[in-house]
Amino acid sequence: xxxxxxxxxxxxxxxxxxGFMVIPCLLILALAFFRRGxxxxxxxxxTFENIAxxxxxLYAGIFIKSAIIAGQSALIASVVGYAAAYAIxxxxxxxxxxxxxxAILPFWSxxxxxxxxxxxxxxxxxxxxxxxxxxxxxxxxxxxxxxxxAVIVGLVYNYLPFVILACYAPLARLNSEIGEASRDLGxxxxxxxxxxxxxxxxxxxxxxxVFVFVLSIGNFVTPALLGGGQFQMIGNLVYAQFLxxxxxxxxxxxxxxLIAVMMGLLTLQTFATxxxxxxxxxxxxxx
Amino acid sequence: MGNxxxxxxxxxxxxxxxxxxxxxxxxxxxxxxxEGGMPTAWSGFSVKWYFLLFQDQDxxxxxxxxxxxxxxxxxxxxxxxxxxAIGVEIRRRKGRLLETMIFAPMIxxxxxxxxxxxxxxxxxxxxxxxHTIIVSHxxxxxxxxxxxxxxxxxxxxxxxxxxxxDLGAPILVTLRRIVIxxxxxxxxxxxxxAFTLSVDEFIxxxxxxxxxxxxxxxxxxxxxxxxxxxxxxxxxxxxxxxIVSVVILAISQRINRGGLPGQ
Numbered sequence: 001x002x003x004x005x006x007x008x009x010x011x012x013x014x015x016x017x018x019g020f021m022v023i024p025c026l027l028i029l030a031l032a033f034f035r036r037g038x039x040x041x042x043x044x045x046x047t048f049e050n051i052a053x054x055x056x057x058l059y060a061g062i063f064i065k066s067a068i069i070a071g072q073s074a075l076i077a078s079v080v081g082y083a084a085a086y087a088i089x090x091x092x093x094x095x096x097x098x099x100x101x102x103a104i105l106p107f108w109s110x111x112x113x114x115x116x117x118x119x120x121x122x123x124x125x126x127x128x129x130x131x132x133x134x135x136x137x138x139x140x141x142x143x144x145x146x147x148x149x150a151v152i153v154g155l156v157y158n159y160l161p162f163v164i165l166a167c168y169a170p171l172a173r174l175n176s177e178i179g180e181a182s183r184d185l186g187x188x189x190x191x192x193x194x195x196x197x198x199x200x201x202x203x204x205x206x207x208x209x210v211f212v213f214v215l216s217i218g219n220f221v222t223p224a225l226l227g228g229g230q231f232q233m234i235g236n237l238v239y240a241q242f243l244x245x246x247x248x249x250x251x252x253x254x255x256x257x258l259i260a261v262m263m264g265l266l267t268l269q270t271f272a273t274x275x276x277x278x279x280x281x282x283x284x285x286x287x
Numbered sequence: 288m289g290n291x292x293x294x295x296x297x298x299x300x301x302x303x304x305x306x307x308x309x310x311x312x313x314x315x316x317x318x319x320x321x322e323g324g325m326p327t328a329w330s331g332f333s334v335k336w337y338f339l340l341f342q343d344q345d346x347x348x349x350x351x352x353x354x355x356x357x358x359x360x361x362x363x364x365x366x367x368x369x370x371x372a373i374g375v376e377i378r379r380r381k382g383r384l385l386e387t388m389i390f391a392p393m394i395x396x397x398x399x400x401x402x403x404x405x406x407x408x409x410x411x412x413x414x415x416x417x418h419t420i421i422v423s424h425x426x427x428x429x430x431x432x433x434x435x436x437x438x439x440x441x442x443x444x445x446x447x448x449x450x451x452x453d454l455g456a457p458i459l460v461t462l463r464r465i466v467i468x469x470x471x472x473x474x475x476x477x478x479x480x481a482f483t484l485s486v487d488e489f490i491x492x493x494x495x496x497x498x499x500x501x502x503x504x505x506x507x508x509x510x511x512x513x514x515x516x517x518x519x520x521x522x523x524x525x526x527x528x529x530i531v532s533v534v535i536l537a538i539s540q541r542i543n544r545g546g547l548p549g550q
Contacts, residue, residue: 009374013367013429017388020426021395024403031406080304087300099301106308108536109529110487112506116513116525117311120318120326123517127314130327160308218396220490225513235398242402242494252406255399262396 031252042248050253059237063257066233069148070216073155078209080156081163085204086197088164089171100168107161115225118154119145122226146228154222159215163208170204171197203273210269214262234258312529319526324519336523345500346524349508356417356492356504357485360424365478367425368432373466375433376440377448392430400426401494408495415497420504423495424488428481435477435543436470443469476543483532483539 032050035043053059088099106114121127122144129141144150174197182192216222220235227233232240234254241251319337323330340346375385392400404423408415443466451461467474489506496502505528512521 006374006378009370009377013371013433014388016367016425016429017392020404020407020422021392021400022388024407025395025399027407027410028399028403080307083300084304087297087304090294090297091301102305103308105533106312108483108533109312110506110509110525110532112487112489112509112513113315113525113529114312116509116521117315119513120315120517120522121311123326125326126517127327157307157311160304164304214394214396218398220398221510225510235396238398238402242405248402248406251402255396255402258396259399262394266394 028252029256031249032256034249036247036249050249053250054253054257059254062232062237063234066217066235067261069151069155069233070213070219073152073159073216074209074213076152077156077160077163077212078205081160081208082167082201082205084160085164085167085171088168089174096172100164103164104161107158111158112221112225114158115154115222118150118157118226122150122153145226146231148227148231150226151223151231151233154226155212155216155219158222159212162211162215163205166208166211167201167204170201174200203276206269206272206276210265214265217261218258315522316526316529319519319522321519326517336519337527340520340523340527343520345503346505346508349503349505352417352502353486353505356420356424357482360421360428360485361478361482363421363425364428364432364481365474368429368477368481369436369470369474371429372433372436372440373462373470376437376443377445389430389433392427393434397488397490401491404491405494415495416502417496419495419497420492420502423491424485427488427491428485431484432474432477432481435480436473439470439473439543472543476539479535479539479542483535487528487532 031042033046033048035045035047035049037043054063084103088096088103091099119126123129124143124145126144128144132141178196179192182196183189187195217233218235219233220239223231223233223236224239235258238251238254238258241247241254245251318326320332320334321329322333322335324336371389375389400423404419408419413419447465448461451465452458456464487506489504489510492504493507493510496504496507509521509524509528512518512524
């Protein structure tokens with residue numbers, strides 16, 4: 001077929017994406033370089049003030065805090081998710097599809113509802129406090145909800161299935177004969193895992209980690225619901241600039257910084273994955 | 288892997304992880320049937336909270352809005368996304384820019400797309416409402432439909448299409464008689480996925496709904512209810528919303544085995 005015909009098929013969707021994604025995003029990029037008007041509007045003179053303000057200790061601090069929370073969530077989700085994927089992959093073959101399906105099922109339900117479920121568990125009259133009391137813990141419990149810990153638990157809970165999915169594929173593809181060969185040659189389970197399994201499945205783990213990090217750092221709903229009103233991550237700060245503080249140019253600058261961090265990480269991850277798979281293929285040639 | 292008998296450690300990990308995944312939503316599910324409505328004391332089975340829900344005008348209104356947004360944006364996304372997928376897969380040259388553009392709506396943070404669209408619409412002086420939510424939802428919905436359909440096209444034998452055009456069929460006839468029937472399961476599965484994404488989407492809808500309560504969708508309603516604490520009505524509403532998405536996605540999965548993104 002000629003190479004022109006596909007263009008007609010793609011045109012409507014590409015126009016839609018251009019009109020309602022590319023142009024609005026470029027608009028935000030432009031907005032980041034304008035000045036905020038006295039009454040909250042936008043004044044069209046060029047400035048770097050908003051960009052500079054992102055690096056102001058106050059806001060840079062929120063950025064760093066968001067990155068730390070996203071990092072902790074991604075780390076916990078990666079360790080737990082990898083362990084779960086490993087466990088699923090080592091179950092009998094015919095059970096695996098069902099287990100994987102059950103692991104992803106919660107991921108399909110509404111994000112707000114999954115987050116709300118933790119409010120139900122963690123609030124002052126919630127189940128966790130009730131269980132602690134029943135177990136004989138009668139001292140005043142510190143508030144569980146509206147804490148950094150609650151935000152991390154919420155993020156891990158919401159994105160764990162994603163890590164399981166990302167790690168399961170390479171683990172299931174792993175040839176069992178390699179593991180057997182390793183053990184036949186005298187390596188223990190742990191050595192086999194550390195020297196064979198883990199290195200061969202690291203790309204899946206890295207994908208899981210980066211995605212949880214990227215989804216967490218820009219998250220708005222979880223900090224808003226589980227972190228309480230005072231708790232701020234970048235997503236909440238952007239939200240506030242647009243809906244309460246009415247400083248759109250600064251909000252735009254913040255979201256551009258967020259996009260920059262994300263794109264940097266995703267590029268790094270793509271690069272790392274390509275290198276890892278390239279490296280493995282090279283080793284295979286020699287073996 | 289997967290040939291030996293499972294170790295106790297393996298089973299322990301599975302039990303702990305599945306407990307973590309299912310305990311919170313199960314508690315929610317159970318409490319929605321709790322007669323007394325207390326979060327820690329069980330006082331008997333009852334569906335009264337569900338009845339109360341159906342008498343709440345705000346919730347009914349929000350549910351209808353959600354349905355309108357999801358149905359219209361899904362239909363638009365199904366058409367645009369399917370055509371896009373076919374176009375991309377027919378093309379011999381694969382462009383990086385094109386791939387990025389199609390992939391972007393799935394990974395761009397919701398909050399960024401939300402404020403971008405808000406700024407865009409208000410700069411153009413567009414009155415916001417359900418129509419702007421629909422337009423915005425089509426952006427990510429078409430990307431998901433496209434990715435599901437493309438997954439199916441990867442195993443499609445293009446020589447049938449060449450045979451059809453060689454025999455003189457115009458491209459539209461070839462599409463209608465050959466490509467569309469083969470793709471139908473993927474299109475339906477992708478549309479069901481898009482539908483649930485749209486039903487569940489909160490942030491973009493929140494920013495592009497405009498002032499007032501006229502265009503409140505169900506997730507917006509849930510969000511504002513949640514902020515005031517835990518009530519038995521929210522438990523019931525959450526249970527319904529949860530079951531609806533899971534059932535629709537399970538159907539989608541069945542129709543198009545292995546075609547959902549990420550699998």
